[in-house]
Amino acid sequence: MHDQPKYIPLRESTFFSDSRSARPIVEGTVARGHLRDDELTYTGKMDGKDAAVFPMAIDARVMARGRERFDIYCSPCHGRTGQGDGMVVLRGYRHPPSFHQDRLRDAPVGHFVPASERDRIR
Numbered sequence: 001m002h003d004q005p006k007y008i009p010l011r012e013s014t015f016f017s018d019s020r021s022a023r024p025i026v027e028g029t030v031a032r033g034h035l036r037d038d039e040l041t042y043t044g045k046m047d048g049k050d051a052a053v054f055p056m057a058i059d060a061r062v063m064a065r066g067r068e069r070f071d072i073y074c075s076p077c078h079g080r081t082g083q084g085d086g087m088v089v090l091r092g093y094r095h096p097p098s099f100h101q102d103r104l105r106d107a108p109v110g111h112f113v114p115a116s117e118r119d120r121i122r
Ligand code: HEC
Pocket: 070, 073, 074, 075, 076, 077, 078, 093, 094, 095, 096, 097, 104, 111, 112, 113, 114
């Protein structure tokens, strides 16, 4: 059992002409769970513009989840109430704008998908 005829990942092989034991990944292969082909869900945009609709139905459960995610990922800068006075800002990070202004109240929901998320998706 200790010595089995198997290839260990990335180990050399005499079987294939390119000397690799692993076969190259087929072009267009997407890792499981990484097929982000839904523009609205993953970028907040439709036809390249900030979407005015959510990609799913909004209910109390979704709102609670959003609050939880905001408190974890956004509040360190934007503050728990969206004033832009999060803890890292109080300690010297750049001050984000307050969310409590008409320009942002009137903005389509897609505007609130952070650019950092968009970059990660590309
Ligand atoms: C590391 C600090 C930081 C974190 C974390 C952060 N932001 Fe921001 N955010 C900023 C700053 C600073 C700006 C202002 C950027 C600018 O004006 O160029 C900003 C701007 C924005 C804007 C644009 C507001 C406008 O004026 O149009 C939105 C929307 C936004 N953030 C949403 C979020 C969301 C949602 C999260 C969490 C998923 C988040 N941000 C996390 C620092 C942060």
